[in-house]
Amino acid sequence: MKKFLYIVLLISLIILPSACKKDDNDPDDPKSDVPETIESISGLENKEIIVGHYFDPLEDVEIITNKNRNVAHLFHISGHVNYGVIGSYTLTYTLSLADENINQTRTIDVVEGTYEAPTGQRSTTSPGQQSLGFGSYYEGALSAFDHPVNPAFIEADLLDTAIPSSGWWTSLLVTNYGGSNGIYTNPLRLSYTNDGMEITNPEDGFVQYWNVNQTPTMAQFPLALKDSFLKSSDLDLGYMTKVIGYSDASVKVAMRNVNDSTDHMVTTLTQGSPYVFVEVANQSSITYTFDTIGLDNYEYYDIDGNLITSSAYTGEAIIVKLVKRHSGYDTSPPEIIGNPTYSDKYYLINAPENTTFTITSNNHPFGLKNRLNMSLGDSNIVSIAAINHLTEASFYHEHGYTMTHDTDVSYEIDHQNSDVITTYHYQQTNFNENNSNALLLALMPHHYKYADVNVTTYTYRTVRGTLKLLDNNQFQTTLSFQGVLPGFTLPENDAFSDTTLVSYLEGLNQDIDITDDEGFINAEGPYWNSKAIYPLSQAIIISDQLGQNALKSEFIAKLKYVIEDWYTYSGQSDDKFLFYNYQWGTTYYSNNDFGTASELSDHSFTHGYIIYASSILAMYDPSFLDNYQDIVNLLLDDYMYPYKDHDQFEYLRNFDPWAGHTWAHGYGTFAEGNNLESTSEALNSWNAGYHWALATNDTDRRDAAIYGFVTELSAIKEYWFDYDDTNWDPAYGDYVDVAGMVWGGKHDYATWFGANPTFIYGIQWLPTGEYLTSYALNDEEHQKLSSIFDTYLAAKNQTIDTWFSHMWFIQSITDSHTVISNFDASKILNDDYPNELSLSYYMIHAMHMLGQRHSETWMNVQDQVSASLYENHTGDIYAMVWNASDQSESIEFFDASGLVFETTVDGLSFTKIKIN
Missing domain, CATH: 2.60.40 (Immunoglobulin-like)
Incomplete structure (x- = not known):
């Protein structure tokens, strides 16, 4: 029976917002087979807002289902509120879910009055030691240690949940303008500056070659030229930016003058959207200014492609052509830079009806007309899109009045078939009542290769490859989970020697000495501890497989020595313990290596090693599980919390659900956006979380780990290795087979610590573990990985020079015979990480016995x-x-x-x- 909900019923069903929060102490199963139905609705009442202050049509709107989900993103909204003009505005909300339908109209009145700023704050407790079982941590801050800055540039009413970090837009939380750093939505690059909001179509850039200490390196990136700036003339120099809303793949940013709460501009930035949407308080204030260097001229066209020759034009759209825009250089190795290259660029501005565009010059050195002044007609909202040619203008214009106010990326695990089904759903709002066209989404390669969708013929070329336009606000991808393990069972091939392996384990036991202050086990930072933690964890598995119980006990004791130290706070003289920071809702270390505390960086990488070790201890020392489960969860939940909108932890903190991968830096305060170097350490963090979830029989965290692992794996194969040879510029991919670092707007054949090809490839292949065999799940991928390794060897004149453990294991996945023939224990013992000898020998022989991954079963x-x-x-x-x-x-x-x-x-x- 269909249910029609009217306003009286809606009001009667208002519930407390706290009931919408997922509590891991009392979780509902969001993946059960029970059909999803609506249980309560709130927030659709008529409302008054104060003129000059932005109105979000989904603010405080909640539809709670029997699976404890807020599905307000399913609403289709028609209409728009011009918050800068006093009057009454009608919005219509429609939704269908199973056999339930909602069709509700509400009125928003924009009125004069005294504005009351949103209020809210992070929940706090008294600073001090907190105990969890045998574990303990410090909640709050201690002045002797490093801590992150507080997230100051966010609206107060958003503080009731943990604050995101390690995102594509999170620079906006910690500095005004986000430090004017790049924010990449793909296809656009955006930033905030004194000149307003930058809007640039970076395209796919060009490839430049260098020699660093006589070592060749390269990068694919766009020139650092900013195409255009949009600004309200009511904004002062030094205006303020503030995040006023965000969702899985979007963020809203208000631009206000200091000591003035008026929202002079509000910008909605959405990953995958070809548009940026801008709303203003003053319809006559918009200026759109184009760069003055690196191009020949500016041309202006109407929507039909006719050249505009007058200085004023009235209509609902205009196209700006940047004639012969500098886009790069002809380059070649080793570091030759030739002639500049050029391309025409086009920007489409979709405006309300009866908008007047005035074409003028803004102090152009040659008097060229590089500015549009806009007096918006019937409303206060514009959308701007980069297009490839005038012939595309009508298509992007038709869809340019459809935006999103909420984005949701959610997953389900098909447990029977071991598949991950991810649903990408962007809420759709048609703000022009005469236009009901679909939302446009620019799908990335890791989307459309695993989605059964009919994309349009419209595309963008970016540093991530070709984006394909979908005229729909939702789609699904399906990825297979082929399983992952913490290690290997005992090898049984003829070349394998139990005696040799035991001697390596005995050597490891001697080398990792808890009284050695210079050893990795006593290093000050957790990342360097991991160089002992990980080999010890593997040694426990290996010793158990060999039946070497005495050695196993030694390794367990040493592993617990360092792990339990991090899990215990014993006072301010303690140098190894965890902080919980309630300003962000995050957990970090008393040590600040790699900015894990001061910049909230590398959390999943570093935590992953400790969580992995915890899962091994849970298997081989059940008392550890009994005593430390809660404190392990505190650390794990910092990067793998499986519930959205929670006050204590951010949902999958380091993971970008649209981009499909982890970001490393906590803020992303770099010109090219955030970055990720070690994809394998990101994968290992999911592997660690997965096996801890198995140990604790936690199905929600298990499913989150599966989702994260397979999604990240698919993105790695696309953007760090370009498995299909379709994403990178051939000028990059013809020379190398890896991106050492992927940024929001570029990729580098480099690392943070050097240009040695062993480092560039190897940082994607550590720590050595069974999970790395997921790089070659079938015959085609097996051949691709072999080709990648051959390219690496060619760059090193066929000689591995360091990191033998990592490189030999990857080679053993496709050619174990050669590795066993070349294996030399002394090379590992004299390398950076000699503690890996036993696990390296063991895993190489395991691969020799097992063969290759089998994906059909x-x-x-x-x-x-x-x-x-x-x-x-x-x-x-x-x-x-x-x-x-x-x-x-x-x-x-x-x-x-x-x-x-x-x-x-x-x-x-x-x-x-x-x-x-």
Whole structure:
């Protein structure tokens, strides 16, 4: 039976906002098979707002379902509120969910009055030590330690939930204008400056080559030329920017004068949108100014492509052509820079009807007309899009009056088929009542390659590859989860020697000495501790597989020594403990290496090592799980919290759900936006969280880890390795097979710490672990990884020079015979990380026995069991199975035809099973 909800019913169903928050102490299962239905609606009442102050049509609007989700993003809204003009405005909200339909109209009155600024603050407790089981941490700040700046440039009413960091726009939270750093929405680059909001179409840039200490390197990037600036003439120099709203893939930024609450401009920036949407308080105040250098001229056209020759034009759209815009250089190795290259650029401005555009000069050195002054006609909103040619103008104009006020990226796990289904849903608002065209989304390669959608013929070329336009506000992707493990079971090939391996383990036990103040185990920072933590964790698995219980006990004790130190606060003289910062809702360390405290950087990387070790201890020392589970969750939830809109933790803090990958820096305060260097450490953090979730039988965190792992993996293959050879400029991809660093607006063949190809490739291949075999899940990927490694070797004259453990393991995935033949323990012992000898030897021989990943058979997703499948050279298919439960578990394997094998595995076991 359909349910029609009118305003009286809506008011009666108002609920407290706190009921909308997901509480991990009492979670509802959002992935159950029960159909989703509406339980309550609030926030659709008529409303008065004060003139000059922005109105968000979804502010305080909530639709809570039986799965405890707020699905207000499903609303289709028609109409617009001109917050700068007194009057009454009508908005219509429609939604269909299952058999329920909503069609509701509300009136927003813009009136004179005294404005009351939003209020709110972060919830706090008294600073001091907090205990969780055997663990403890410090909540608040201590002056002797580094801490992040508070998020000062955000509206107070947004402080009731944890504050995002490590995002594409989070520079806006910590500095005015976001430090004028680049904000990349793909396809656009945006920033805030004294001249207003920069709007640039960076396109795909060009490739430049350098030699750094006689080592070749390169980057693909656009020139640092800013195409245009949009500003209200009512804004002063030094105006203020403030984040007034955000969602999974969008942010709203108000531009206000100091000591003036008027929203002179409000900009809505959305990932994947070809437009930026701008609303103003004064319809006659907009100026749009174009750069004066690096181009020949400016031409202005109407929507039909006719050249405008007069200085004034009245209509609802205008196109600006930047004639012969400087776009790059002809370059070639080793570092030759030739002639400049040029391309025409076009910007489409969609405005209200009866808008007057005045074409003038803004102090251009040659008097060229590089400015549009706009007197908006029937409303106060414009959209601006970069287009490739005049012939595209009508298409982008038709869709230029459809925007989004809320974006939602949500996942479900098909446990039976081990698939991750991700739904991208952008709320749609048609703010021009005469225009009902669909929202446009510029899908990235990792979207459209895994989505069953009919994209249009319209595209953008960017440093991320070709973006394809979808005329729909939602789509789904499907990615397979092929399993991941914390390590390998015991190798059984003829070249493998138990005796040799035990000698390596004994050497490791001697080398990692808790009394050695210079060793990694006693390093001041957690990242450097990980150079002992990770080998110790692997050594526990290996010792257990060998039946070397005495060694296993030694390794467990040493691992607990360093892990439990981080999980315990013992007073201000303590130098290893955790802080919980309630201003952000984040957990970090007493140590500030790599800016983990002062800049909230590298959280998932660093936490991942400690969470991984915790999952190993949970398997082999159950008392650790009993004693430290809560404090481990405190650290894990900092980067892998699976619930949205919570006051204590931010949802998947380091992960960008639209871009599909982690960002490393906490703020992203760089000219080219945020960045990510070590993709493998990002993957390892999901692997760590997954196995901790198995140990604790936490299905919500398990599913979050699966989603993060497969999504990040798909993005890595696209943007760091370009598996299909379609994303990078050939001038880049013809020379190298990796991007050492991916930024919002470029990618580098480099690292933070050097241009050695071993570092550039190797930083994507550490720590050494089974999860890295996911780079080659099928025959095609197996060949691609082999080709990538060949390109690396060619750059090194066929000689690995360092990081032997990492490089040999990657090579063993595709050519274990060569690795075993070349294996030399002394090279690892004399390398940067000698503690990796035993795990390197063990894993290389495991790959030699197992063969390669097998993707045509899978285990359905289990609550506490993980598995990966391999096929050796004789066609035998093996599953390695990790059972984190203390009970025996029945498991099943399937292929496209159905069930192929079932068995039972013992509790707390790690075993190998032949399934064919």
